[in-house]
Amino acid sequence: MPPVFRFAPSPNGYLHLGHACSALLNFDLARQAGGRFLLRIEDIDPARCRPDYEAAIYEDLAWLGLSWEEPVRRQSDCLADYGSALGQLTAQGLLYPSFESRSEIARLVAERDAVGTWPRDPDGAPLYPGSAKLISPDERARLIESGAPYALRLDMAAASEKAGELTWIDRGEGPGGEAGIVVAHPQAWGDVILARKEAPTSYHLSVVVDDALQGVTEVVRGQDLFHATGVHRLLQHLLDLPFPAYRHHRLIRDDLGRKLSKSTRSTGLRELRAAGATPADISRLVNLP
Structure with a gap:
C-alpha cells in the first residue's frame, strides 16, 4: 500500500x-x-x-x-466518529466530567502556586488542579442533568497504567534533538480535556481518530506538536487504532x-x-x- x-x-x-x-x-x-x-x-x-x-x-x-x-x-461533519471514540473510553472507565469554570481553575492554580510551583504541561499550561474525580456518580449525574457546563477529561493515571510504556518512531527530531524510537510521556499533560459539553471533541481526540479513519501512515508536522504525540500514542492504544510514523520538522x-x-x-x-x-x-x- x-x-x-x-x-x-x-x-x-x-x-x-x-x-x-x-x-x-x-x-x-x-x-x-x-x-x-x-x-x-x-x-x-x-x-x-x-x-x-x-x-x-x-x-x-x-x-x-x-x-x-x-x-x-x-x-465538523464527522462528530459522530468522535462520539463513538468517547463512548469506547467511557466504557473503559477512563473519562470523567469536571465542572470547574476556567476562572475557578485559574484560582485553584494560583492557590497551589502560592505554596509551591504547580506543574505545567510541555506547552506551559498548568495541569488540571481540581478534584472532580472524587465526585460521586450520583452527584455527577445530578450536575449534568441540571445543565451545568463540563469538560470530559481523561483519567491519565488510570489510562497510563492500562497502556504501559508506549513509544513511537520519529523520522525528524524533537525540540531537544530527539529522534528514532521515542518513549511517550503522556503523563506530562495531566488529565487532558477530550471534549466539552458545547464542543463534542478536542484536538487530541479528533486527530487520532481522523488519522486512523483516513489511513494516514506518515504524520509530518512541526516540532511544537512533538510532546503531544505522547497523548496521541496513548489514545491510539486505548482505542485500538493503528499508529503512523512521525516526522517532526523545524519551525x-x-x-x-x-x-x-x-x-x-x-x-x-x-x-x-x-x-x-x-x-x-x-x-x-x-x-x-
Whole structure:
C-alpha cells in the first residue's frame, strides 16, 4: 500500500510561512514516495473557524501548486466518529466530567502556586488542579442533568497504567534533538480535556481518530506538536487504532525567534503574494528545494 500523508490546517486565520513549510514538505514527500496526499480541515472550534478562512486555505494551497484528494474531510461533519471514540473510553472507565469554570481553575492554580510551583504541561499550561474525580456518580449525574457546563477529561493515571510504556518512531527530531524510537510521556499533560459539553471533541481526540479513519501512515508536522504525540500514542492504544510514523520538522520563526502565528501579517501567504512573491519564493523562504 502506498504511504499516506496529510496536511490538516484549522480555518481560524490565514495561512503563513509555517503552514507553507508543512504543506509543501508533506506534498513533496508524498510525491517522492509515490504516496497519497490528503487535505483535512480541522474546524471543531465554531467560535474561531470561518468559511472565508477555509476558502482561503484552498486558494493559498492551489497557488503553491499543491493538489489533494477529494473529498476533503471536515471535522465538523464527522462528530459522530468522535462520539463513538468517547463512548469506547467511557466504557473503559477512563473519562470523567469536571465542572470547574476556567476562572475557578485559574484560582485553584494560583492557590497551589502560592505554596509551591504547580506543574505545567510541555506547552506551559498548568495541569488540571481540581478534584472532580472524587465526585460521586450520583452527584455527577445530578450536575449534568441540571445543565451545568463540563469538560470530559481523561483519567491519565488510570489510562497510563492500562497502556504501559508506549513509544513511537520519529523520522525528524524533537525540540531537544530527539529522534528514532521515542518513549511517550503522556503523563506530562495531566488529565487532558477530550471534549466539552458545547464542543463534542478536542484536538487530541479528533486527530487520532481522523488519522486512523483516513489511513494516514506518515504524520509530518512541526516540532511544537512533538510532546503531544505522547497523548496521541496513548489514545491510539486505548482505542485500538493503528499508529503512523512521525516526522517532526523545524519551525519557521520570526526575526525575534518566535513561532509564527496567524496574526503575523509579514509572513502571511496572502500578504506575500500581494507583494509579488512567487511559489518558488515561498519554497526558498522556508528552505525547501
